[in-house]
Structure formats: C-alpha cells, structure tokens
Amino acid sequence: MRSPYTPSLTVVDKIISENDVNDIKTFQLAFKDQDAAKAFKYTPGQFSEISLLGVGECPIGIASSPMDEDYIQFTVKKVGVLTTSLHNCVEGDVVGVRGPYGNGFPTDIMEGRDVVIVGGGFAFTTLRSLTKYILHEANRKRFGNLTVVYGARNPGELLYKYDLEAWGERDDLNLVVTVDKGDDSWTGKEGFVPAILKETSPSSENAVMVVCGPPAMIRFTIPVIEELKFQPENTYISLEMRMKCGIGKCGRCNIGSKYVCKDGPVFSFDELQVLPKEY
Amino acid sequence: MSEPRDQIREHARRLLDEGKVEVIIGYEKGSVPLQSTPCFVRDADNVERLIWDSTCGPNLAKYLFDREGKTGIVAKACDARSIVVGIVENQIEREDVVVIGVPCEGVIDLKKIDAVLDGKEILEASMDNDKVSVKGDGFEQILSKKEFLCDSCISCRHRNPPVYDILAGDELEETKESDEFEEISKLEAKSPEERWNHFSKELGKCIRCYACRNVCPLCYCKECFVDETMPSWCGKTTDLSDTMTYHIIRALHIAGRCVDCGACSRACPEDIDLRALTKKVEKIVRELYDYEPGLSLEELPVLGIFEQDDPQEFIK
Amino acid sequence: MILRSSSNRSVVLKMKEKTIEKKDLSGFIDSLLEEYQVFAPTIAEGIPRFDRISSSTQVSLDSPKLERSPKEVFFPQCETLFTYQLIDGKMTMEEPPALESERVLLFVRPCDVKALTLMDSVFTSWEPKDTNYLDKREKTIIVGRACSRPWSTCFCTSLGVDPFGKEGMDLVFEDIGDKYVVEALTERGGKIIDGSSLFKDAEKKDLENLKEVSKKATEAIRSELDVKEIEKKLKAIYDDSFWGKVSEKCVGCGVCSYLCPVCHCFDVQDEGTELKGKRVRIWDACQYPIFTLHASGHNPRTSSRERIRQRMMHKFSYFIENFGELACVGCGRCIKGCPGNMDIREVLTGIMATEAD
Numbered sequence: 003m004r005s006p007y008t009p010s011l012t013v014v015d016k017i018i019s020e021n022d023v024n025d026i027k028t029f030q031l032a033f034k035d036q037d038a039a040k041a042f043k044y045t046p047g048q049f050s051e052i053s054l055l056g057v058g059e060c061p062i063g064i065a066s067s068p069m070d071e072d073y074i075q076f077t078v079k080k081v082g083v084l085t086t087s088l089h090n091c092v093e094g095d096v097v098g099v100r101g102p103y104g105n106g107f108p109t110d111i112m113e114g115r116d117v118v119i120v121g122g123g124f125a126f127t128t129l130r131s132l133t134k135y136i137l138h139e140a141n142r143k144r145f146g147n148l149t150v151v152y153g154a155r156n157p158g159e160l161l162y163k164y165d166l167e168a169w170g171e172r173d174d175l176n177l178v179v180t181v182d183k184g185d186d187s188w189t190g191k192e193g194f195v196p197a198i199l200k201e202t203s204p205s206s207e208n209a210v211m212v213v214c215g216p217p218a219m220i221r222f223t224i225p226v227i228e229e230l231k232f233q234p235e236n237t238y239i240s241l242e243m244r245m246k247c248g249i250g251k252c253g254r255c256n257i258g259s260k261y262v263c264k265d266g267p268v269f270s271f272d273e274l275q276v277l278p279k280e281y
Numbered sequence: 282m283s284e285p286r287d288q289i290r291e292h293a294r295r296l297l298d299e300g301k302v303e304v305i306i307g308y309e310k311g312s313v314p315l316q317s318t319p320c321f322v323r324d325a326d327n328v329e330r331l332i333w334d335s336t337c338g339p340n341l342a343k344y345l346f347d348r349e350g351k352t353g354i355v356a357k358a359c360d361a362r363s364i365v366v367g368i369v370e371n372q373i374e375r376e377d378v379v380v381i382g383v384p385c386e387g388v389i390d391l392k393k394i395d396a397v398l399d400g401k402e403i404l405e406a407s408m409d410n411d412k413v414s415v416k417g418d419g420f421e422q423i424l425s426k427k428e429f430l431c432d433s434c435i436s437c438r439h440r441n442p443p444v445y446d447i448l449a450g451d452e453l454e455e456t457k458e459s460d461e462f463e464e465i466s467k468l469e470a471k472s473p474e475e476r477w478n479h480f481s482k483e484l485g486k487c488i489r490c491y492a493c494r495n496v497c498p499l500c501y502c503k504e505c506f507v508d509e510t511m512p513s514w515c516g517k518t519t520d521l522s523d524t525m526t527y528h529i530i531r532a533l534h535i536a537g538r539c540v541d542c543g544a545c546s547r548a549c550p551e552d553i554d555l556r557a558l559t560k561k562v563e564k565i566v567r568e569l570y571d572y573e574p575g576l577s578l579e580e581l582p583v584l585g586i587f588e589q590d591d592p593q594e595f596i597k
Numbered sequence: 598m599i600l601r602s603s604s605n606r607s608v609v610l611k612m613k614e615k616t617i618e619k620k621d622l623s624g625f626i627d628s629l630l631e632e633y634q635v636f637a638p639t640i641a642e643g644i645p646r647f648d649r650i651s652s653s654t655q656v657s658l659d660s661p662k663l664e665r666s667p668k669e670v671f672f673p674q675c676e677t678l679f680t681y682q683l684i685d686g687k688m689t690m691e692e693p694p695a696l697e698s699e700r701v702l703l704f705v706r707p708c709d710v711k712a713l714t715l716m717d718s719v720f721t722s723w724e725p726k727d728t729n730y731l732d733k734r735e736k737t738i739i740v741g742r743a744c745s746r747p748w749s750t751c752f753c754t755s756l757g758v759d760p761f762g763k764e765g766m767d768l769v770f771e772d773i774g775d776k777y778v779v780e781a782l783t784e785r786g787g788k789i790i791d792g793s794s795l796f797k798d799a800e801k802k803d804l805e806n807l808k809e810v811s812k813k814a815t816e817a818i819r820s821e822l823d824v825k826e827i828e829k830k831l832k833a834i835y836d837d838s839f840w841g842k843v844s845e846k847c848v849g850c851g852v853c854s855y856l857c858p859v860c861h862c863f864d865v866q867d868e869g870t871e872l873k874g875k876r877v878r879i880w881d882a883c884q885y886p887i888f889t890l891h892a893s894g895h896n897p898r899t900s901s902r903e904r905i906r907q908r909m910m911h912k913f914s915y916f917i918e919n920f921g922e923l924a925c926v927g928c929g930r931c932i933k934g935c936p937g938n939m940d941i942r943e944v945l946t947g948i949m950a951t952e953a954d
C-alpha cells in the first residue's frame with residue numbers, strides 16, 4: 003500500500019534561468035525510477051506537488067509537454083520558503099514529485115476546433131505545455147487554427163524565449179508576443195494583453211479559448227472575450243489557490259463545493275459562474 | 282445608585298443616540314449557563330441585551346485592535362488595562378474609544394465549578410453578590426462565588442479600571458489579601474527538574490489551537506512568529522519541543538505588556554495553567570523595572586524604552 | 598475485510614441480543630486486550646479522550662465532561678507520512694508500516710461513529726484514497742455505545758443522528774442499568790464476543806428496559822432545530838450581511854475545528870534537515886487567517902466573515918453537494934469549547950431565519 007503523500011524522487015537535469023532578474027527558473031527533472039516515470043502520465047494544465055525533503059512541498063504547474071518523454075519541466079518563481087530553496091538547487095540535486103494532479107485543459111474538447119491561448123506574465127507555464135502539445139507533429143492535425151497571445155511586463159520577463167523564437171518561424175500558428183513596455187532592442191508589439199487580444203481578434207467560430215494570467219489581466223480580458231463572442235462554456239481559465247495535499251483531502255483549496263486541486267485547476271467560465279466568488 | 286448593568290445600558294443608549302459611537306461592545310447572556318458572550322450593539326433599542334455580572338470573562342479589548350470608527354466598550358479593570366497598553370503601543374486611537382469602565386470583583390471560572398460538580402451538568406444557574414446557585418438533573422447546589430473565581434481574579438490588585446471615560450458602578454476598595462505571586466513562589470521553590478516536569482506535563486497537553494493567543498488582546502502581531510515561515514522559528518507539531526517553544530516565546534513576547542487578565546487560561550480547552558509562565562514573567566518585570574503595564578497612558582512600554590540605569594545583570 | 602462505504606451502511610447481521618453484567622465488563626475488556634490493541638475512553642491529565650489502553654482500569658465511561666472525539670484514533674493530530682534519510686548519497690524514504698493486527702475501539706457514541714463514516718467519505722471515496730487513514734479504519738473494529746446520557750449542548754436528533762442509532766458500528770453496548778444489552782451488527786463485531794461466557798442471551802425484560810431507556814435518552818435531548826433544506830438557504834444568503842454580524846465575535850482560533858469529530862482539514866510540514874527527517878500532516882483549521890493565504894499575499898478569505906461562512910457552508914452545503922450528507926453530527930463540542938461562546942445552534946437558527954437581503 004503506497005501512500006499518496008510519498009513523492010517519487012527525481013534528479014535535476016538542467017536549470018534554465020528564464021528572466022533578467024533571475025527570479026524565475028525552469029527545472030528539468032528526470033525520474034530516478036523508470037516505473038515512476040512511466041506512471042507519470044499527464045495532460046497539459048495539470049500540476050504536481052514539488053518538494054525538497056526537509057523544506058516542504060508546494061504545487062507547481064507542469065511546463066513541459068506530455069510529448070516530452072524523457073523529462074518533465076517546472077517553471078518556478080522565487081517567492082517563499084520552498085521556491086527559494088529550489089532556486090538554490092544545482093544540477094544533480096534530488097527533488098520529490100507527486101502527481102500529476104488536477105484536470106488539465108480539455109484537449110478532447112479542443113480537438114477539431116480552433117484554439118486561442120491567452121497568457122500574461124508568469125502564468126504562461128501550463129499554456130506553454132498546451133502550445134507545445136498542440137504543435138507536436140503527432141497532434142497538430144487534430145486541432146484547427148492555433149492563436150497564442152502572450153504578454154509580459156518587459157522583454158526581459160518573457161519566458162521560454164527559445165520556444166517563442168522557434169514558434170515564430172512556424173506557419174501553423176499565429177503567435178502574438180507583446181510587452182507592456184519594450185526596450186531599445188525590442189522590435190515586437192507593445193501593449194497590454196487585453197488590447198492586443200482585441201487587435202488580434204481571433205474568430206470565436208468553433209473555437210476554444212484558454213486564458214491564464216494575473217488577476218488584473220483577467221479582469222480586463224473578460225470584456226474582450228465577451229466582445230469576441232467566446233461563449234462561457236468555450237472559455238477556460240486555470241486558477242490558483244493555496245494547496246497542501248493536491249488530492250481533495252486537506253480541505254484547503256475549495257471554491258464552493260469544488261476543490262481546485264481535484265476538480266480544477268481548469269474551469270470553464272460557465273462552471274465558475276455558479277461558484278462563489280471566493281478566490 | 283442603580284446597578285452597573287443598568288448604568289451600562291443607559292450610557293450605551295445615550296452614546297448611540299447621540300451618535301458618539303457607532304457600536305457598543307459589551308457582554309450578553311451566553312447560550313450556556315454561566316457563560317456570557319461578546320455582543321455588538323449598534324441600535325439603541327438593543328441595549329437591553331447588555332449585561333454585567335461575574336460571567337463577563339472574555340477580554341473585550343481584543344476587538345478594539347484593527348477596528349475603525351468610534352467604539353464604545355464595556356471594560357472591566359483588566360480589559361481597560363489592555364486598552365491602555367494598546368493605546369501606548371499605538372495600536373488603538375484614544376479618541377476613537379469611549380471606555381465604559383466597570384469596577385470588577387472578579388469573574389468566575391466555570392472549570393472550577395465543573396470540577397466540584399463532577400460530571401453533573403448545569404442546566405440553569407443564577408447569581409447574586411456572593412452566591413452562585415446551579416441546578417441540573419436531580420441536583421441543586423449553592424456555591425460561594427469567592428471560591429470559584431479565576432486565579433487571576435484572586436490575585437488581582439487592580440479592580441478599578443485605571444483609565445475610563447465613564448464609570449459604571451462604584452469604585453471598589455483594592456485588596457491585598459493574598460500574596461499575588463504565591464503560586465509562582467511555590468514553583469520557584471521547586472527543583473529545576475520538578476519545574477521541568479510541571480511545565481512538560483502542562484504544555485504537553487497543548488493542541489496548538491491558538492485560542493490562548495487569539496483571545497489575547499496583546500497578541501496583535503500581523504504575523505505571529507509561529508506562523509512565520511521564512512525563517513520558521515517554531516515547528517507546527519504538538520511535540521513537546523514545539524509546544525514549549527511556542528509558549529515560552531509567547532510569554533516573553535508579552536513581557537511587560539501582559540496585564541494578567543487570565544483570558545488565555547480561561548480559553549484553553551485543555552485547562553493548561555498558562556499563568557505559570559505569564560505571571561512569572563510579570564514578576565520578573567516587576568522586580569527589574571518596578572513596572573506594571575496598562576496603568577497609565579503617560580508611561581511608555583517598559584521594554585520599548587532604554588534608560589541609563591536599567592538593570593543589566595540579567596544580560597549574560 | 599471490507600470497509601463500510603458511505604453508500605453501503607446497511608446492517609449486515611441480525612444476531613440475537615446478548616447481555617453482560619456491568620461488573621463483568623472489565624473482565625471482557627481485559628480478555629480483549631489479550632488479542633487486540635484496544636482504544637477506549639480514558640481520562641488523561643483531566644481531559645477525557647480515546648486512547649490506547651493496557652488495562653480495563655483505564656476505561657472511564659462516566660467522565661465528567663464529553664470526551665474528545667475519537668477522530669484522533671484514525672487521524673492523529675500529528676501523523677508521520679514518511680521518514681527520509683540520505684545515506685551514502687542516496688535518499689531513501691520510508692512510510693510507517695501498516696498495522697499488523699486488528700484493533701478494537703471501544704464505546705464510541707453514535708454521533709462519533711456517524712462522524713467517522715463522514716470522514717470515510719473524505720478520505721476514501723475519491724482516488725487516490727488516503728492510505729494512512731484507510732489502513733487504521735479498515736483494521737479497527739468499532740464498538741459503539743448507545744448514548745443514554747446526552748449533554749445539554751447535544752442536538753444530534755435535529756441532524757438525523759439517533760442517540761440509539763447503530764449505523765457504522767460493528768457491535769453496540771446499550772446501558773440498561775446494571776447490565777448492557779449487546780448487539781453484534783457485523784461479523785467482526787460478533788467475533789469479539791463469540792465464545793465469551795460473560796455474555797448471556799438477553800431476556801424479554803432486558804429488551805423492554807432497553808426500549809424505555811432509549812426513549813428517555815432521545816427525550817433528554819433538549820435542543821431542537823429545523824435545518825430542512827439548509828443547503829438551499831445557505832446558497833441564497835451567501836452574500837447576506839448576516840455573515841458579518843454572526844462572525845463578529847470570532848477570534849479565529851482553531852478550537853471548534855480541532856474538537857469537531859468531522860473536521861478533517863490538515864497541513865503538511867517537513868520536520869528535520871535535508872539529510873534526515875519526516876514529513877508530517879498536522880490538523881489545521883479554516884478559521885485561521887493564514888489557512889488560505891497565498892504566497893503572493895492575496896487571501897480569498899480575509900476576515901472572520903468569510904471564514905465562518907466557509908465553515909458553515911462546508912458543513913451544511915458543500916458537503917451535501919459532494920457526499921449527500923451534512924458534515925455536522927450535532928455533538929455540541931464546538932459550543933462548549935468556543936472561548937467566545939459562539940453557538941452553532943444559534944448560527945443555524947440565524948441562517949434559517951435570514952431572508953436574503
């Protein structure tokens with residue numbers, strides 16, 4: 003009988019600093035145990051409980067794509083106890099991983115439809131997983147047009163620059179990257195995500211929208227989503243609550259009767275409409 | 282003169298009617314015999330809910346911290362002293378509170394009554410000046426109130442609120458019948474090992490519910506050290522080392538501030554003798570600085586100031 | 598071994614009632630101790646609680662206060678999830694071993710057994726199951742006791758719990774004066790009295806007595822509340838000013854949650870260094886402000902208004918949505934424990950009386 007609270011051990015394979023201020027890093031982890039690696043089947047939008055033994059545990063979205071078979075990736079911002087310790091890790095260190103948990107993005111519903119991905123700031127991590135997943139050669143044909151609108155405060159804060167560059171060269175997605183404020187070398191768009199989304203004006207016809215970002219961005223994006231006529235049942239958002247167990251037991255992450263760890267973190271706007279606004 | 286209770290109601294009605302305060306915080310009858318419960322009156326028509334008797338234990342000063350707007354508060358002497366500490370520490374605006382002070386002859390300790398009833402449950406109770414009569418299934422008993430007062434009330438030296446705007450009831454004569462630090466002296470007389478056993482036994486019962494901290498008006502830190510995580514000062518378990526750390530640091534943190542209202546001890550569901558720590562700390566502060574907190578608005582917090590002739594022998 | 602799931606709580610057996618003289622009870626308990634780990638109500642440092650016993654003399658059936666709930670027998674306040682150690686550069690983790698043998702939990706009140714079945718819903722009905730809880734639960738034989746002495750704060754009957762109810766028990770002891778009527782409700786319950794000469798077949802008179810006693814106990818419950826369709830009411834008054842008023846005196850401690858037999862929230866913490874230590878789970882409470890505090894500083898439940906509402910909504914609305922039952926059994930522990938005398942009966946009455954504003 004294996005306890006669901008015991009993590010599988012992984013080794014840090016690679017650490018990528020994602021931004022200029024160096025408070026966001028991507029950790030590439032490899033399972034020590036082959037069975038654990040095989041058992042770890044996830045979909046974009048799911049998360050794990052990441053832990054350092056002796057320090058603690060916290061939920062982190064999975065940033066890699068299920069198609070990346072040899073490793074999993076997590077992108078972590080340094081804010082508190084665990085994330086600070088994690089930032090002090092070096093390659094070869096041992097990290098505990100539990101999961102995958104949560105429902106993930108509804109890739110089944112997205113099949114055969116256009117997909118619009120809207121992300122702001124550091125919440126782009128699981129959207130990156132979804133984008134990579136859709137763009138994978140084994141999957142691309144199953145989805146319609148793909149639009150990705152992604153914004154950060156400034157060019158230095160853009161995550162996954164290596165991916166953005168590669169995606170920019172492809173013709174099977176419409177990638178719109180924007181920054182609130184550019185610098186001397188920035189030649190891309192300037193402006194907030196809601197405005198750029200409006201300008202991009204993706205069609206809502208047979209399309210699904212996924213949006214993640216800081217509360218302020220979400221607040222201003224909602225009117226644009228409505229204007230573009232995306233229906234609440236076709237619009238999805240990934241939420242964050244404080245979590246501990248990740249499996250619907252510790253009673254911490256509920257919004258109404260739903261546990262964000264178990265029933266979410268991805269909710270459609272119409273699911274959210276019937277839940278209390280307590281998040 | 283009318284009863285303190287009626288005076289409280291009259292003053293409350295006038296303060297609300299004249300718009301001097303938005304709310305009166307006082308006590309009302311609780312749902313369980315011999316318990317009162319905090320009560321917030323905003324409408325002058327509801328002042329009849331307010332009571333004053335020996336069940337009025339909770340330290341209402343708690344509710345003045347973090348409160349906005351003009352507030353009237355029913356304050357027995359130790360509550361008033363907590364308010365003074367709050368004002369001196371710049372946590373309460375003097376102008377925002379109207380203190381309805383009440384001289385207090387002590388509040389009863391329900392746990393002591395339960396102990397003599399040995400499992401018989403009180404279903405009805407009434408009180409007069411010095412008697413408590415309790416009734417239950419097949420029993421009726423009249424108890425002498427004096428024997429069932431809280432320990433902090435028995436050793437109390439300040440039955441009259443030191444600071445108030447209105448006084449409800451007549452000033453009482455202060456008593457010094459017993460030795461205020463009698464229990465502490467007994468503990469001090471024990472060997473270190475006996476003391477360790479005493480505290481291990483008491484604090485070993487702690488379930489970390491934080492009722493003691495949360496009812497304490499002076500535990501107002503925005504983030505309590507036990508909740509801090511960077512760094513984490515104290516483990517969260519109920520292991521003795523963690524509960525000890527919690528209680529010792531808490532006792533030190535209220536040094537020179539604790540007014541010995543006894544609210545923490547009354548709140549504790551495990552009947553832990555918390556005053557053994559807090560009263561000892563009070564004694565140390567008294568001996569070193571000849572200081573009692575909460576008696577004057579002019580005096581600065583004793584551990585918040587430095588004077589040339591402060592004793593230093595204890596700094597090792 | 599099967600665990601009674603919340604959907605399948607029907608009484609498995611109908612065996613003939615037995616009786617045991619009160620004076621023989623200690624003999625029975627001591628005989629159990631030869632075979633099982635036994636947990637029973639005891640008094641430790643003045644606090645009545647369920648604890649492992651080594652002799653029948655430790656059992657206290659007439660404690661002067663309502664005992665602590667038995668939830669800690671299955672869900673201890675601090676529980677090691679696993680230990681870890683770095684040996685020769687290799688990290689190893691070890692979970693506490695599963696229980697080796699069956700345990701017996703003696704003399705649990707019907708409300709507390711009901712509470713256990715509610716906790717089963719939380720810990721065992723959703724995958725992955727909570728193996729720490731499940732192991733203890735599956736390997737514990739529950740011996741109930743009919744509640745012939747309700748306390749003044751009890752309101753179980755208003756919430757559908759019967760002081761003589763037997764739901765979730767394997768065996769039940771019912772006090773009829775100088776003896777107990779004993780009824781086995783499951784095979785495992787029957788097993789522990791089988792072959793003991795201390796139990797006699799119940800006589801007609803005993804069963805008549807039992808009826809009498811049970812009627813008296815039910816009548817002794819003084820609090821009567823009407824909580825019909827409370828979940829609908831709660832939905833309607835979610836934004837009502839009622840919550841601001843009712844929560845004003847709450848100081849945000851954890852007494853109500855810790856004493857409650859149904860409250861199950863917990864925290865997970867590491868104890869130790871990176872070389873050696875353990876990960877533990879510790880009870881937690883939704884009334885603490887930091888319970889939902891995000892690392893960013895954002896808090897979805899900033900004041901006691903939201904937190905009291907959460908406690909009530911969870912017990913009387915969300916739990917019904919998730920498991921079809923209320924998460925309160927009316928034991929009244931929170932009423933007696935609250936330092937501010939917040940009375941859940943009054944809160945419930947207040948909820949039912951509130952018309953959405």
Ligand SMILES: Cc1cc2nc3c(=O)[nH]c(=O)nc-3n(C[C@H](O)[C@H](O)[C@H](O)COP(=O)(O)OP(=O)(O)OC[C@H]3O[C@@H](n4cnc5c(N)ncnc54)[C@H](O)[C@@H]3O)c2cc1C
Nearest residue numbers: 369370371502503533534535536538581582584585586587
């Ligand atoms: C042992 C102890 C521990 C405490 N821990 C905490 C804590 O962890 N978190 C927390 O929020 N509060 C804590 N407090 C309360 C805190 O001390 C008061 O809130 C504090 O006095 C506020 O200080 P300030 O500098 O922020 O305010 P200020 O407004 O600068 O000063 C507070 C008061 O002290 C007076 N004062 C000015 N100069 C001096 C001086 N040189 N010496 C003495 N008094 C002077 C001021 O006139 C004013 O009345 C603690 C108090 C004590 C005694």
Ligand code: SF4
Nearest residue numbers: 487488490491493549
């Ligand atoms: S009230 Fe009692 S049990 Fe609760 S934390 Fe304080 S000492 Fe511990």
Ligand code: SF4
Nearest residue numbers: 857925926928929931
């Ligand atoms: S009465 Fe209180 S302690 Fe008892 S089950 Fe209900 S909420 Fe929990």
Ligand code: FES
Nearest residue numbers: 246248252253263
């Ligand atoms: S994180 Fe424990 S219930 Fe969601």
